[in-house]
Amino acid sequence: MKHRYLPMTEQDQREMLEQIGVDSVNDLFEDIPEQVRFKGDYNIKEAKSETELVKELTKMAAKNADLKSHTSFLGAGVYDHYMPIIVDHVLSRSEFYTAYTPYQPEISQGELQAIFEFQTMICELTGMDVANSSMYDGGTALAEAAMLSAGQTRRKKVLVSSTVHPESRDVLRSYAKGQYIEVVEIPHTDGVTDVEELKKLMSDEIAAVIVQYPNFFGRVEELKAIEEVAHEEKAMFVVSSNPLALGALTPPGKLGADIVIGDAQPFGIPSAFGGPHCGYFAVNKKLMRKVPGRLVGQTVDEDGIRGFVLTLQAREQHIRRDKATSNICSNQALNALAASVAMTALGKQGVKEMAIQNIQKAHYAKEALKAKGFLVAFEGPSFNEFVIKVNRPVKEINQKLLQKDMIGGYDLGLMDDSLTQHMLVAVTELRSKDEIDAFAAELGDCHE
Numbered sequence: 001m002k003h004r005y006l007p008m009t010e011q012d013q014r015e016m017l018e019q020i021g022v023d024s025v026n027d028l029f030e031d032i033p034e035q036v037r038f039k040g041d042y043n044i045k046e047a048k049s050e051t052e053l054v055k056e057l058t059k060m061a062a063k064n065a066d067l068k069s070h071t072s073f074l075g076a077g078v079y080d081h082y083m084p085i086i087v088d089h090v091l092s093r094s095e096f097y098t099a100y101t102p103y104q105p106e107i108s109q110g111e112l113q114a115i116f117e118f119q120t121m122i123c124e125l126t127g128m129d130v131a132n133s134s135m136y137d138g139g140t141a142l143a144e145a146a147m148l149s150a151g152q153t154r155r156k157k158v159l160v161s162s163t164v165h166p167e168s169r170d171v172l173r174s175y176a177k178g179q180y181i182e183v184v185e186i187p188h189t190d191g192v193t194d195v196e197e198l199k200k201l202m203s204d205e206i207a208a209v210i211v212q213y214p215n216f217f218g219r220v221e222e223l224k225a226i227e228e229v230a231h232e233e234k235a236m237f238v239v240s241s242n243p244l245a246l247g248a249l250t251p252p253g254k255l256g257a258d259i260v261i262g263d264a265q266p267f268g269i270p271s272a273f274g275g276p277h278c279g280y281f282a283v284n285k286k287l288m289r290k291v292p293g294r295l296v297g298q299t300v301d302e303d304g305i306r307g308f309v310l311t312l313q314a315r316e317q318h319i320r321r322d323k324a325t326s327n328i329c330s331n332q333a334l335n336a337l338a339a340s341v342a343m344t345a346l347g348k349q350g351v352k353e354m355a356i357q358n359i360q361k362a363h364y365a366k367e368a369l370k371a372k373g374f375l376v377a378f379e380g381p382s383f384n385e386f387v388i389k390v391n392r393p394v395k396e397i398n399q400k401l402l403q404k405d406m407i408g409g410y411d412l413g414l415m416d417d418s419l420t421q422h423m424l425v426a427v428t429e430l431r432s433k434d435e436i437d438a439f440a441a442e443l444g445d446c447h448e
Helices: 010-020 025-029 050-061 086-091 109-126 138-153 166-179 195-201 223-232 285-290 333-371 394-402 433-447
Strands: 157-161 182-186 206-213 236-241 259-263 279-283 296-300 306-310 385-389 422-426
Touching: 010 025, 086 333, 109 279, 109 296, 109 306, 109 333, 138 157, 138 166, 138 206, 138 236, 138 259, 138 279, 138 285, 157 166, 166 182, 182 195, 195 223, 206 223, 223 236, 279 285, 333 385, 333 422, 333 433, 394 422, 394 433
Parallel strands: 157 182, 157 206, 206 236, 236 259
Antiparallel strands: 259 279, 296 306, 385 422
């Protein structure tokens, strides 16, 4: 039997108690008054052997509706994408999954090079000059971008589009509260940022304008029009982007973005239970000393041999926290490695092909659902998600889809009462024509 942990024997316990000078485990709690101690039996099952426990948990896990047993049309920030098998193989190497902070470059070259490659590929995708070695996730990256903008412009108000992921907007508000920064939402029209309303909200008090591309509804925003409005008042232009979509869409960096952030989950990171993820953070050259988190640079040693080191990170991030530009001094190196391996395995052409398949298959699904009588709520250019209006609660429809081994779309009524009975449908490159047709047929039956 292969043990998943090392159990503590009675002899181990005796030796530890002797070492700390007590006779029993109960002696460790003698400072707790007798009258407040729990005297009964806990309402939990009796302990089982490891073999019995593994069997029980395996049966419980088999009841889950996961991406192996069910066909998923659920996105809303976490997507079911192709993961090259080499990703898990590389991540399973102990020198990567046990690595933490590569402060000593002489023993961390593999980790540092992997991070450097991640930064390079993110810059190529986003069209930006510098990228850091990852953030916790897309939401915290967005909030950090707003904080950087406020510090850079010395202004205390940010505008965020209502088409940005609602959870990211919540994270932004949490960060902003502690920094006394006001967050104002820009309304949307037909699922995209209302540029005319943005113009009304703009002033010389605005630190940043934040949009998502493609946005939460799957729509592709007119970045150039928004950029012009933001920069007219010298505000920072921050774009949150799905990095896979940038394989087909014009990079935000080429459309005037100052900061491009997002979540690398589409590249080699499984859905799991909604995390952990890997945020990315890319900027133009003038902001590179303000970037939160770590940066890896390429250099040469005394013999002229190429090497990699941590660079441009202020010591304040670690030891003078009151003067730090961010409270982030860590990263998601293992997930960044997964993204790097996935992007490398796919290559430039593979990423482009994957992005195009997302566009084409989502368009096919949209037309198939229209043919079944569904109304597409926000018509216009989109990536791999779109919104349909249904004639009954989305929760009820999703329960019926589960019975057919399908995971339905996201219930938009959970975030906005005005979008009750609206479903956000995600269609990635993994969905086959037969799966899409079956989904449309089942939804059609629910619609009647």
